[in-house]
Amino acid sequence: MDGVHVALASGESLVVLGPNGAGKTTLLRMLATLLRPDEGSLALLGHDCPEHADRARGAIGYLGHDPLVYLDLTAWQNLELFADLYGLDDPRTRIVDGLDAVGLLPRAYDPARTFSRGMVQRLGLARMLLHDPDLLLLDEPYAGLDARGRALLDEVLAAERAGRATVMVTHDVERGVAAADRALVLRAGRPVLSEPVTDVDPAAFRARYEDLVR
Amino acid sequence: MSPRSLRQFRALLVKDLRLELRTRDTAIAMLLFSVISMVIFQFAVGTRTEETTPFAGGILWATIALTAVLGVSRVYVPEREQRVLDGLLIAPVPRMVLMTSKAVAIVLYLLAVEIIAVPLVGIFFVEGSFAQDLPLILLTCLLANTGIGILGSLFASMALFSRAREVVLPVLFLPSLLPVVIAAAGATHSVFGVSNDMAEYRGFSLFLAVYAVIFGLVAYATYPFVFDD
Numbered sequence: 257m258d259g260v261h262v263a264l265a266s267g268e269s270l271v272v273l274g275p276n277g278a279g280k281t282t283l284l285r286m287l288a289t290l291l292r293p294d295e296g297s298l299a300l301l302g303h304d305c306p307e308h309a310d311r312a313r314g315a316i317g318y319l320g321h322d323p324l325v326y327l328d329l330t331a332w333q334n335l336e337l338f339a340d341l342y343g344l345d346d347p348r349t350r351i352v353d354g355l356d357a358v359g360l361l362p363r364a365y366d367p368a369r370t371f372s373r374g375m376v377q378r379l380g381l382a383r384m385l386l387h388d389p390d391l392l393l394l395d396e397p398y399a400g401l402d403a404r405g406r407a408l409l410d411e412v413l414a415a416e417r418a419g420r421a422t423v424m425v426t427h428d429v430e431r432g433v434a435a436a437d438r439a440l441v442l443r444a445g446r447p448v449l450s451e452p453v454t455d456v457d458p459a460a461f462r463a464r465y466e467d468l469v470r
Numbered sequence: 471m472s473p474r475s476l477r478q479f480r481a482l483l484v485k486d487l488r489l490e491l492r493t494r495d496t497a498i499a500m501l502l503f504s505v506i507s508m509v510i511f512q513f514a515v516g517t518r519t520e521e522t523t524p525f526a527g528g529i530l531w532a533t534i535a536l537t538a539v540l541g542v543s544r545v546y547v548p549e550r551e552q553r554v555l556d557g558l559l560i561a562p563v564p565r566m567v568l569m570t571s572k573a574v575a576i577v578l579y580l581l582a583v584e585i586i587a588v589p590l591v592g593i594f595f596v597e598g599s600f601a602q603d604l605p606l607i608l609l610t611c612l613l614a615n616t617g618i619g620i621l622g623s624l625f626a627s628m629a630l631f632s633r634a635r636e637v638v639l640p641v642l643f644l645p646s647l648l649p650v651v652i653a654a655a656g657a658t659h660s661v662f663g664v665s666n667d668m669a670e671y672r673g674f675s676l677f678l679a680v681y682a683v684i685f686g687l688v689a690y691a692t693y694p695f696v697f698d699d
Contacts, residue, residue, distance in 0.1 A: 288560050314562035324557030326548060328492050329485065340481030341561040343474045367492075383557070 257282055257293070257445045262423075264438075266390065269422035271432035271453070274442035275469050280425040281320075283442070284395050287423060288318045301390055314342060317389030319397050323380025327369040331360050331379050334368060335386055342387040354382040357412060374405035381409065385416055392417070394424040398431065410435070429465050430458035441468050475567050482563075482571035487578070489548045496544045497579045500537045504587045507533045512594045519597055526595040527658030531614070531651045533587060534580065538647065539640050541579045542622035545572050546630050555630070565693045573623035573689075577615040584611045596663040606661045606671065613678035614654040617685055621646055624689045627696045653677040 257279050264270055272280045285291040286298060289309040298305045300312040318324070325334045335354055339347035355361040358378035368376055377400060384392065392413075398406050413422075413435070426432040433439055433453050439461070441449040448468050453461060471479065490496055511529045516522050549555040558568060588607055592600040625643045629635035657674035660667040 288556070290556055290559060310562060310564070313560055316560060318556070318560050320556060322553040322556070324554050324560075325552075326485070326489065326554055327552050328489050328548065333485075333488060337481050337485050338557070338561065340477050341558070341563050343477065343562075 260447050264421045266421055267419055269417060269436045270438045270440060271436035272423060272425045272440045273429055273432060273465060278442040279445040280442055281395055284393050284423060284425050288316060288393050289313055315390040316393060317384040318393045319380050319384045320395040321399060323376050325368050325379050325383055328367060330365050330367050331355060332364045334379060335383060338383050338386055344387055350386055354386050358382045373400040374402055377401055381412060390420055392420050392422040396426055398428055429462045433458040433461045441465060443469055475564060478563050478567050479571050483574055486575040496541055497582050500541045500579055500583045501586060503540055504533050504537045504583050507536060508590055508594055518595060522595040523597045523663045524659060526591050526662050527655040529595060530591040530658055531655040535647045535651045537583055538580060538618050538622060539643055541576055542626045542643060543639050545576055545626045559697060565697050569623045569627055569693050573619040576622045577619035580615045580618060598663050600663055603661045607658055610654055610657040613675055613682060614650050617650050617678060617682040620682060620685045620689050624692060649681055
C-alpha cells in the first residue's frame with residue numbers, strides 16, 4: 257500500500273474497489289488491526305494503532321471472506337463465545353436478537369456445519385454485529401450468497417449502518433457504490449480515485465471504474 | 471487476571487473442550503499414539519521384570535513427550551481448518567489469555583492421556599505393586615504438563631504462521647522438552663515400584679516447577695509479539 261489516505265466519520269460509508277491484487281483486503285486487514293503498516297499512521301476510533309490496537313478492537317466488527325465462526329459449534333455456542341470474548345452484558349438477549357435479525361433463531365442449536373453457505377455467512381453477520389461495533393469492516397460480504405441472502409444482507413446492513421462508519425471491499429461495483437458515501441479505487445496498492453459517490457449513478461460509475469483499472 | 475480476562479479465558483477453554491468432545495480428534499489420537507508406543511516399547515525391552523522396572527519412567531516420559539508433539543501440533547487445527555483465527559485476533563482478547571487457554575487445553579489433553587498411560591506403563595514394565603505410587607506420579611504429571619503446556623502453546627502459536635509448521639514445530643519443541651523428560655523420568659523413577667527415594671523425587675519435582683516458572687515468564691514476555699509482529 258502506498259499513498260492511501262482515508263478519513264471516515266461516524267455514519268459514513270466507504271466502498272473500496274479495485275482489481276485482484278490491488279490491495280483492498282490488505283487495507284481492510286490493516287483497519288482490522290490484523291496487519292501492521294510499515295509506515296504511515298493509522299488511528300481507529302481515536303486510538304493510535306498498532307500501539308493501542310487493543311483499545312480499538314472492541315469497537316470493530318469484521319466480516320471477511322470467511323464468516324469467522326466454528327463450524328463444529330452450534331450457532332448459539334458461536335455467539336456465546338464471542339459475547340464472552342467481547343465482555344457483553346446480558347449476552348442471552350443479544351444472542352437471541354442477533355440470531356433473530358439474520359433469521360437463524362429456529363436453527364440456534366444446530367451445528368454451523370449443517371448450515372448452507374448463505375446461512376453460515378448470516379451467522380458471521382450476527383457475530384459481527386453482536387457487540388454493536390462502531391466500525392464495520394466488510395470484505396466481499398456477498399461472496400457465496402444467493403439473491404435472497406444478498407437481499408437480507410443489504411437489509412440488515414442498511415438497518416445497522418446508522419451511526420457507524422462502514423468500509424466495504426467488493427468486486428460488485430454497482431452494489432458497493434449504491435450503498436456507500438465515498439469510493440476509493442485502488443490499483444497496485446495505490447489510490448487512483450477517492451471521491452464522494454452519494455449522487456452518482458452506479459452504472460455510470462462502473463464505466464469510469466473500468467477505465468481506471470484497465 | 472481481571473474478571474473480564476477470566477471470562478474470556480473460560481470461554482476459550484470451554485470452546486476448545488466442546489470442539490474436542492464433538493470431533494474427538496486430538497485426545498483420541500494422542501491416546502492411541504501413546505498406547506501403541508508403549509506396546510512397541512514392551513516388545514523392544516520386555517515385560518515386567520526386575521530389569522524393565524528402571525526403564526519405566528523413561529519409557530513413560532519419552533512416550534508423553536512424543537504424544538505432546540502430536541497434541542501441540544493439533545491445538546490450533548480448529549482455528550486453522552475452520553479459518554476462525556482472525557475472529558479471535560480481532561476480538562479484544564489479550565494474547566496472553568488466548569495462549570493460556572491453549573496451554574491449559576494441552577495440559578488437559580495430556581492429563582487425559584496420562585490417566586491411561588501411567589497405569590499401563592506400570593502394568594507393562596514395573597515389577598510388583600505400583601498403585602501406592604500413583605498420587606506422587608500424578609503430581610509429577612501435573613508439574614511436567616504445566617511446563618509442556620506453556621512451551622507447547624508458545625511454539626504452536628509461533629509455528630501457526632510458518633508454512634513448514636509440521637517440520638518446524640517438532641524440531642523446535644522436542645529439544646526444548648528434553649529437560650522436562652529428564653526430570654519427569656527421574657522423578658517417576660525415584661518412586662515407581664520398589665524405589666522410594668523421596669529426596670531425589672523432591673529435587674526433580676523442584677526442577678520441573680522451576681522449568682514451568684521460567685518458561686511461564688518467557689511466554690509472558692513473548693506472547694504479545696507472537697501474533698502481532
